[in-house]
Amino acid sequence: MVSKPLHIKFKNQSTFNSSCGLCLNNACLIKRNLKALERSEIVNLKSTLPCKKGQQFIIEGAPVNGLFFILKGTVKVFRTGINGREQIVRFAKEGEIIGHRGFGTEEYYSIGAIALQDAVLCYFSKENLQDTLLENPKFAYDMMLFYANELNRSENKVKSISQMTVRERVIDTLLYIHRKFGDLRGFLNLPLSRKEYADYAGTTEEQVIRIFSSLKKEGLIKARGKKIAITDVQLLKKEISEHHYFLDT
DNA sequence: CCATTAAATTCAA
DNA sequence: TTGAATTTAATGG
Numbered sequence: 001m002v003s004k005p006l007h008i009k010f011k012n013q014s015t016f017n018s019s020c021g022l023c024l025n026n027a028c029l030i031k032r033n034l035k036a037l038e039r040s041e042i043v044n045l046k047s048t049l050p051c052k053k054g055q056q057f058i059i060e061g062a063p064v065n066g067l068f069f070i071l072k073g074t075v076k077v078f079r080t081g082i083n084g085r086e087q088i089v090r091f092a093k094e095g096e097i098i099g100h101r102g103f104g105t106e107e108y109y110s111i112g113a114i115a116l117q118d119a120v121l122c123y124f125s126k127e128n129l130q131d132t133l134l135e136n137p138k139f140a141y142d143m144m145l146f147y148a149n150e151l152n153r154s155e156n157k158v159k160s161i162s163q164m165t166v167r168e169r170v171i172d173t174l175l176y177i178h179r180k181f182g183d184l185r186g187f188l189n190l191p192l193s194r195k196e197y198a199d200y201a202g203t204t205e206e207q208v209i210r211i212f213s214s215l216k217k218e219g220l221i222k223a224r225g226k227k228i229a230i231t232d233v234q235l236l237k238k239e240i241s242e243h244h245y246f247l248d249t
Numbered sequence: 250c251c252a253t254t255a256a257a258t259t260c261a262a
Numbered sequence: 263t264t265g266a267a268t269t270t271a272a273t274g275g
Contacts (some may be wrong), residue, residue: 194271209272225257225271240251 008042028069029146032131033139042132047123051115052239057188058113064102066125070094071117074181074190078199079111088200090153091116092189093181097146102127158236160243161202169201170211175219175237176200176228187227 005106020043023031030046031038037043048071050056060080070092077089077098084169089111092098102109103126125131133140174188174197181190198208212228220236222229230236 140272193269204250206273213272223271 005151006234008009020046023071024066025071025095028094028122029069029097029142030069031095033142036136036138037132040132040136042124042128045125045128049121051119051121051124053118055123056112056114058109058111059170060112062109064099064106066101066123066129067097067099068113069122070096070098071120071122071188074116075110075113075119076116076196077113078231086199087202089157091177091180091192091200100147101125114212116192119146125140130205164243165241166203167202167211167214168243170212171215172199172243173197173201174176174228174230175240178233183229186244187224187229189197191198191226193226 005242020028020030020034025031030043036042049057051073058077069091072094074094075092075096075098077092081087081088092113098121099109099111101111109151121183152181160169166173176186177190177192181188183189193205194208194212195205198205212221212223216223220230222231
């Protein structure tokens with residue numbers, strides 16, 4: 001399966017070159033190991049696919065055939081609960097790996113993934129990746145570090161969901177978005193609906209709206225539609241400090 | 250949870 | 263670029 005459009009036109013904006021050698025994304029594991037991988041076929045066997053905003057590119061329960069790296073854009077990764085409620089597992093940005101949990105022995109994806117903005121994904125087949133990992137210890141080691149990190153993160157999340165109050169979880173979510181995506185002209189650099197905040201924090205849309213309202217009254221945040229500004233990061237951190245060690249990214 | 254109104258976003262002319 | 267149509271936010275029951 002060799003398909004590689006070299007250039008992908010992107011909504012009247014820039015053009016992205018999908019060849020790893022020219023890629024600017026230094027957060028990417030492949031890119032970082034490019035020297036070690038130069039003898040491998042991996043880079044030639046990848047495919048690059050554009051993905052429109054709102055498009056789901058991993059479906060829960062579908063067979064695992066490979067995994068994705070985000071070249072451009074942001075993505076939400078979620079799992080559907082028993083009553084159809086969505087639990088957002090994480091928000092992922094450029095350079096991150098999606099679908100890795102299904103990689104080892106799992107046959108089917110346990111998560112779904114949707115592009116939050118127009119995105120470009122690099123896709124590597126399972127076989128390709130397996131061959132490369134077997135041949136390349138440095139690359140395999142980096143992958144292992146990545147998995148270890150993910151496990152740590154996921155354990156922290158269990159703790160926060162089970163031990164924090166709703167208000168604390170919402171604040172925690174705001175801080176997570178803030179430190180992962182930063183802000184742009186004072187507003188969080190990732191527009192999310194209240195529903196999405198709720199699905200990450202493990203609560204309901206109404207709760208999020210009401211907590212946002214109190215936070216606004218207290219002067220801790222400002223909101224204009226989907227654009228949220230954190231006016232006092234320190235005070236917010238203080239409110240959840242007893243639970244949190246800020247280990248996750 | 251649902252209904253209502255206000256506000257914001259999208260879309261196409 | 264505008265405003266009409268659609269979606270999302272906010273509040274109160």
